[in-house]
Amino acid sequence: MSVIYREAGRDDVASIVAMLADDELGKTRETVSDPPDPAYFEAIDAVLANPNDRIIVAERDGVVIACAQLTILHGLSRRGARRALIEAVRVAGGERGTGVGASLIRHLVGIARENGASLVQLTSDKSRTRAHAFYERLGFKGTHLGMKLELGVSPAERPPKRPA
């Protein structure tokens, strides 16, 4: 059965949240409910409103089996290079090791190229050593330290987003 790749919409939120939560680190960070928490719908609406952002899902036989987010970043450095940032890559539990993750990343790299990006970047928790090897096989090099500052703003505290 062939896999198709497409941009995610509101109907995919429940599938995506289930995949985000089915993860050693993600399980403590997500809220799984039916229907999904409104915070997730606000987030996908913001993604859909911005042409630089997209969430891509891999689907086989009508079932979403993997997801990832891609953001095109414009900036001055490297002669005004565009970058593509990959975040929140997940493959459904029963689909790990089937190659769908690698195909999804190659699909994202293709979108990055179509959008003129000269660099694709991502960060991966230092504990995810299998993920690092996975990305190295796809040509990524772990040249950087990824640093995070937690601000601890809850969904309820978020101001309305600025219009896109």
Add this chain to the structure above:
Amino acid sequence: MSVIYREAGRDDVASIVAMLADDELGKTRETVSDPPDPAYFEAIDAVLANPNDRIIVAERDGVVIACAQLTILHGLSRRGARRALIEAVRVAGGERGTGVGASLIRHLVGIARENGASLVQLTSDKSRTRAHAFYERLGFKGTHLGMKLELGVSPAERPPKRPA
């Protein structure tokens, strides 16, 4: 003399490019010319067109002395958390060690909070050990591996950007 922080515009491109190029890694990546290369103006126009992107400059007595880029990222993970991504931080040569860099980062963190971000993230080349210590003093934790895939698209090969 007090330092002001403001969003950069086209008039700041020459100052910013000079700072990007005055750097051990950046000097091989940038083109310094008068007027600046059109690729830089295309890039800042794309930044100005997208409400999620901004370049902030620190200015003292009418002179730009530091710059950084901040992008607000929307996504589903962490209950639809917003993130702020910092890129391309530079402080002018004569201003390093004066505290302007730390003030600039604190200013960016303030913008991130105002926009409801619960996390601020950045990557720094593994060779920039002084930068890592600088960000740690500001509360950042180096929990991630930053990975990059070079696609090698030149400015001339970039397609027009999608309308914002």
